[in-house]
Amino acid sequence: MTGLKHWHVTASKVVLADRWIRVRADSCIAPSGDVVDPFYVLEYSDWVHVVALTDDDRLVMNRQYRHAAGEVHLELPGGVMDTADGGDPIVAGAREFREETGYGAREFRRVVSLRPNPATHTNRVHTVLALGARPEGTQSFDNGEEIAVELIPVADVLRLIREGEVQQSTHVASLLLALAAAGRVTF
Structure with missing residues (x-):
């Protein structure tokens, strides 16, 4: 201590x-x-990120405009946990994943809960790993959302992170920790 x-x-x-x-x-x-x-x-309410892998080893990711940065970013599906989620990151992650991408998955697993900025923020960000991701329906956007779904080979993700293609630091942490939990990267 x-x-x-x-x-x-x-x-x-x-x-x-x-x-x-x-x-x-x-x-x-x-x-x-x-x-x-x-x-x-x-x-803030808690947030959830979904690191989703298809059976052919691709990540299901979103590209969307982020107003504060004034840029379009490559990100993980996810968002704010709702009270209807009952505080369960897996329920929230499956819901956000379906809404933002139109995808579902065979299995959802909780990986880790972190604090995005404990100096000033009260919330947590929960990382969920989705295995066997596949299209199951259509996207359902919140007000102001417009999302393009991209399938990124897992083999490319570390390069994309190093090149700054994934700008959101909590998304980088979620990606690395979930891919490690899935046995796709080691460090």
Whole structure:
């Protein structure tokens, strides 16, 4: 143990709240006595990423526009976990995968749960491995979504990551950890 102690929160107020995010301003005192005020905390619902492999060893990935970056990105299928998912990453992952890609899978497995940014975010990102991915229907987009599905050979994924083709850092972590769990990469 390091002996590090938590900050003491003396006050907290929500400064923004909508269906996607709550922003909280905390007044804190660090163990050193330093006052940290305000410290902004971003309260998001948990997210889920799906690393989906077809039987012929290809990844089912999405290409879509990301407004904050102003760019089109290659990403994993996934999204926000809904209350209807019952807090189950596998249920959420299967739902998001079907909605975004029109694909299903023979098997879904939970791989890992990580924190995207524990300094400011309250949520977790859950990685689900889908094996035996195959087309099962049509895509069903949320408002503003437009997604092109791409099948990427697993043999190409490390090169694509190194070349910066996959920009989202939590997607890179999910890809590497799920492919390791599937026995497709080692490190």
